[in-house]
Amino acid sequence: MxxxxxxxxxxxxxxxxxxxxxxxxxxxxxxxxxxxxxxxxxxxxxxxxxxxxxxxxxxxxxxxxxxxxxxxxxxxxxxxxxxxxxxxxxxxxxxxxxxxxxxxxxxHLPNLLHDTVPAGKTEDDNPVERTWGDIPTFDFTPQAHVEVGAKLGILDLERSTKLTGARFAILRGMGARMERALINFFLDLHTGEHGHTEVMVPYMVHAHVAEGTGQLPKFADDMFKLAGKVNGEDAYLIPTAEIPVTNIHREEILDIDKLPIKFACFTPCFRSEAGSAGRDVRGIIRQHQFHKVEMVWLTTPERAEADHHQMVDHAETALKRLGIPYRVVRHCGGEVSFAAHKCFDLEAWLPSQDNYREISSVSWFTDFQSRRMKMRFRPAPVEGKKQKPRLVHTLNGSGLAVGRTMVAILENYQQADGSVIIPEALRPYMGGIERLVPPAE
RNA sequence: GGAGUCGUGACCGAGUGGCCGAAGGUGCCGGAUUGCUAAUCCGGUGUAGUGCAAGCUACCGAGGGUUCGAAUCCCUCCGACUCCGCCA
Structure with missing residues (x-):
């Protein structure tokens, strides 16, 4: 608010x-x-x-x-x-x-924008901040992840329709293994090297909790609402870990010495994708259910801007370690999401689309969310006088979206024979294997 | 699902319908004393709205009700805990 x-x-x-x-x-x-x-x-x-x-x-x-x-x-x-x-x-x-x-x-009013948010209406107006990595060149026509995954026998998008229809997937064998490997790789990176505390949280939240972070009341259609009440209140499947994690300390007065509080959290995410019918229907880029490791920070207004940049850097580190070419774009005015003040997207290179696609979004919310959540901190005493509580600043960013990371790996590391080289950083998480090879016919 | 206990400030914990925004303690801040540490003593220490200020108003899980007046009585809901049953 x-x-x-x-x-x-x-x-x-x-x-x-x-x-x-x-x-x-x-x-x-x-x-x-x-x-x-x-x-x-x-x-x-x-x-x-x-x-x-x-x-x-x-x-x-x-x-x-x-x-x-x-x-x-x-x-x-x-x-x-x-x-x-x-x-x-x-x-x-x-x-x-x-x-x-x-x-x-x-x-229903969105957050105020940061001064550096550029003019513009659509994602085409998002200026590129920087690019990293060399776009791979192929001496064959690179396939989309759907074909690569199908040939390897790790991605089944047909049988999943028998279960829940479109926008769901079945990962099989090393596909499932890679999903799990990526989750562990991201969590280890953010807890071990980036100082996050790992949390596991509920995947369904009460309506007022989703109001705290801004998904409600305006974007109810984007979420799956549960038919029955949960402990007496309407509840939704989480579309992002942002909701449960940011709300952990709602209605509290935090000790400034504990800030910033940095959480890393793996969750499944559930999105209705209402209004995106026809977009990205092929493959696993846009799913009703996907996995994500999310970073959520509770910080002070003074630190927030620098922390925001650091969080972007943490997300970039994940992509660099995996050797996935990417670029960073700055959201223009029309693209900054409802609750956000300023936002950077990380976009991974996808050879099949000959373009970069969003794989992480890192946002700074100022006190917009914490005002809704009544989440504050107590500043250090000044000249012995206790200070009034102030609203914390919240940040969050994907680190990273797991399914899209797999897409980027399958497409960027594909070989002419249909095999896929596994990025070195991921090998320890996949039993040491170096390459996924299509099974013999 | 059955039976019962209970929800008070950063934390613990008192509280007979008016003198309770709330005793006492812990923690925290300042001061005094003290070779250091520890201890002791004194003072201060909730949030929000409004006002230049003094002050006024609200908040004792949430929401209703009774009353001139409710933390205190009544109702509903939510939550926690204990025992029994069931169960991944």
Whole structure:
């Protein structure tokens, strides 16, 4: 959620940011509605609090009058307080409506953008920051991962349709092994060398938890909602570990000495892919279920920008170790996701597409998520004085998407005979084998 | 699923319907004392809204209700724990 103070004090600034995101005018106009509601709310609150103050002091007097045996006077005051209570009830009923509307509108407003977010509307407008690695050259026509995987007998996209239809896959033999190897490789890298704490978390979350990170209320269609309630509340399958992991410390005041808290987490991810019908239908690039190792950091506003760059670097390290050529792009205004302030994507080279495809997205959310989650930290004392809690900054980034990494390996390391060389860094995780070879016909 | 106990501040833990935003303790911060450490003593120490400020208002798992007045009484829900049953 955007800081309500900014909304109240500089609504035009907020609108400017919304325009940079190419938001609809209908969204932009809600800024004015929120500001109006804030004003109305304030007069209501002032009146209500005033009445409550009167009630509190009257109640004390009534008690004293009773003790003094002045029942008649007490009775008169009681009537006055009751009248005041009626007015309070009216005001509170109106406040409920005002606040619900205000909250609903505010929850649908995306985060403000960082100054360095470039103009642009689509991914074609994302400027390239840097590229790494040599694009492989082939003396044969490189195959798509679907063909490479099928020939190796490790990827079965036909039988999986018998189970759950399109956008699911069955990995078999060394395919399943490579999936597991990549997960372990990523986790070992991020825990052993990059200082993350590994966590395992629930794969279904309550609705209010998904509100904390910003997937709800706006993007319910992108998630799989469970038909039954879970412990009394609507729940969703997680589309990313970001949701459960970022929410771990919600509603807490964290010790600044513990920041940044750096989590690495492996989870399956479930996405409905509503609205992407027809896109990437072939292969395992876009699945309803996929695996991902995610990095989630809770940090201070002062550190956040530098931490963001470091997280990008950690994700790049994973790709470098695997020898996958990639580039880093900066999201333009139209591409920065709802909750994000600034975002870099890592895109891996895919020979079959003759292009780079997203394999990691690393975002900085400022206090947008932590305001929703009420997640704060206590700054160090200044001149012996305890400081007020402040909202933490949250970051997250894929490190990496496992299925897409496998796609990149199969395509970039494929050989003319249909075999695939296994990147050296991955070999210890695959029983030391150096190459996947198609079975004899 | 059955039976029962319980949810209070960063943490532990008191709390008879008004004098409770809440005793006491721990932790933390400052000060005093002390060769160092340890110990002791004094003071301070929740969050949020509003206001120049004094102050006022709200929050004792969540939401309703009773009452002039609720941490305290009633209802519903959520959560934790113990025992029994079932079970990967």
């Amino acid at each position: 955007i800081n309500p103070r900014v909304l109240a004090e500089d609504p035009e600034l907020v609108k400017t940011h919304l325009r940079r995101r190419h938001a609809d005018e209908s969204v932009i106009s809600t800024v004015d509605e929120i500001v109006e509601l804030q004003t109305t709310r304030k007069t209501h609150v002032l009146e209500r609090d005033d009445l409550r103050a009167t009630r509190n002091s009257s109640s004390k007097q009534i008690g004293a009058l009773f003790k003094a045996g002045k029942g008649a006077e007490a009775g008169e005051m009681k009537a006055a307080v009751t009248a005041g209570n009626d007015r309070i009830k009216v005001l509170e009923a109106e406040l409920d409506v005002i606040e619900a509307r205000m909250h609903d509108l505010a929850m």
